[in-house]
Amino acid sequence: MTEPTTRAAYDSVATLYAELFSDVLDSLPLERALLAAFADLVLAGGNGQVADVGCGPGHVTAHLCSLGLSAFGVDxxxxxxxxxxxxxxxxxxxxxxxxxxxxxxxxxxxxxxNYSFIHTPPARLPVVFAEFARVLAPGGHLLLGFFAGDDPEPREFDHKVAPAYRWSPDSLADLVGQAGFAEVARLVRAPHEGERGPQGQLLMRRQS
Known part of the structure; x- marks a missing residue:
């Protein structure tokens, strides 16, 4: 997916998306726990500035701020x-x-x-992760949310808004590692009702 196509797709569903997902964290205790751990690690590093990249309607940005971070959103x-x-x-x-x-x-x-890089073609993701590494201070943390799969190769699927990709945690961790990150933790959980497969979280630390 090109950025203009993805932008147009999300512009067209923005109001509905906000109605459906603005309170989604209330039903995701594992994701909330990992966000709390992410916040603790960031704050322990002495720099609480966090970018929520692909923030959508801003609900997770607001949650990060409630955890003590100086978070802002980009979309x-x-x-x-x-x-x-x-x-x-x-x-x-x-x-x-x-x-x-x-x-x-x-x-x-x-x-x-958080599920914001899922529409990016795999060949373009090194550019994305290099950009994340550029803006992060050494020792800074990166938290990724994604659709998880078992296949070592990323697989495209028909996402409701725009075509997206499933990633195996190992393959994604390897790719992010090439941008100068080391893995801290990962989470893969079974799908909840209405979800189309396992959900993944990957916590990485920018190396010096």
């Missing part, structure tokens, strides 16, 4: 950003691309990419 979709700004007027939300973040080198203590 490709102007409609999503407009909704996030209305829902969370005290927080910062910017339209932007994960391949070219409008940030200086090494300014962040953390990056969250």
């Amino acid at each position: 490709l979709s102007p409609e999503m950003i407009a909704i996030a700004r209305r829902a969370h007027p005290g927080l910062r939300f910017d339209v932007g691309s994960m391949t070219a973040l409008d940030l200086a080198d090494g300014v962040l203590g953390g990056v969250l990419a």
Whole structure:
């Protein structure tokens, strides 16, 4: 998927997406636990600045702020950003691309990419992960949420908004590692009712 196509797809469903998912963390205790661990690790590093890349309607950005982080959101979709700004007027939300973040080198203590890179063709992901490494300070943490699979090769599937990819945790960890990250933890859970397969979380640390 190209960025313009993905942007248009999410612009078209932004209101419905916000209605469906703005309170989704209430039903995801494992994801909340890993977000809390991510926040603790970021804060322990002394730099609580976190970018929620692909923030959508801003619900996870707000949750990160409730955990003590100085979090802000970035999203490709102007409609999503407009909704996030209305829902969370005290927080910062910017339209932007994960391949070219409008940030200086090494300014962040953390990056969250929660199901936001799933539409990116695998051949383009090294650019994304290199950009995350660029904006993270050494020792900073990266938390990725993704659709998990068993196949060592990423597999495209028909996501409801735009075509997306499933990744095996091993393959994804190897790819992110090539951008200068070391694995800290991973989580793969069984799908809840209505979900189309296992869900994965990967926590990585930017090496010095």
